[in-house]
Amino acid sequence: MTPFSLAQAAVQFDQMQQLKVQDLMQPDQKTWNMEALQHYLTPQSVLYALNTPLFASANDDERIWRLDNRGVYNVRSAYKFCLTELIDNAGLKVKGDWMSIWKLAVPPKVKKIIWQVARNCLPTRARLIEKGVQVGVNCPWCNEVPETATHVLMQCNKSNLTWRNLNLSHYIEQAL
Numbered sequence: 001m002t003p004f005s006l007a008q009a010a011v012q013f014d015q016m017q018q019l020k021v022q023d024l025m026q027p028d029q030k031t032w033n034m035e036a037l038q039h040y041l042t043p044q045s046v047l048y049a050l051n052t053p054l055f056a057s058a059n060d061d062e063r064i065w066r067l068d069n070r071g072v073y074n075v076r077s078a079y080k081f082c083l084t085e086l087i088d089n090a091g092l093k094v095k096g097d098w099m100s101i102w103k104l105a106v107p108p109k110v111k112k113i114i115w116q117v118a119r120n121c122l123p124t125r126a127r128l129i130e131k132g133v134q135v136g137v138n139c140p141w142c143n144e145v146p147e148t149a150t151h152v153l154m155q156c157n158k159s160n161l162t163w164r165n166l167n168l169s170h171y172i173e174q175a176l
């Protein structure tokens with residue numbers, strides 16, 4: 001795209017940001033303005049518009065964000081749309097009821113750690129080294145073995161002590 005056509009595209013994008021349905025209709029009429037439709041919309045969108053009935057009783061004309069119940073744009077819904085509709089992330093999907101983690105009755109930081117452990121993305125020293133971070137690999141508590149999620153959460157003496165104090169160590173022993 002040349003700088004000139006890029007500037008034209010920017011101007012058209014800016015105009016589109018301000019565009020309302022009434023701008024695509026004949027002034028003071030409930031009929032489409034073909035010239036405006038063809039100027040602003042793709043041929044496919046023109047067909048969609050022409051197949052959309054214009055009701056005399058409809059007067060409200062405001063911009064809404066259809067991905068939000070209140071019609072207000074927010075990054076969260078846009079991000080979700082990008083992940084589900086625009087990006088091919090099939091290779092990243094792992095089978096399982098992942099939403100059940102977020103429904104647990106525990107603090108958000110606990111949910112996050114559970115999810116990170118389940119997806120093997122808890123930033124332990126072993127994982128950081130795999131990602132190219134320059135850091136010592138051994139567990140900072142015992143300094144005896146590499147700090148992995150399993151070690152730091154279940155095998156390390158420090159974590160064992162915590163589980164014992166909570167009277168939950170038998171669950172950990174079953175899991176190992």
Ligand SMILES: [Zn+2]
Binds near residue numbers: 141
């Ligand atoms: Zn340790």
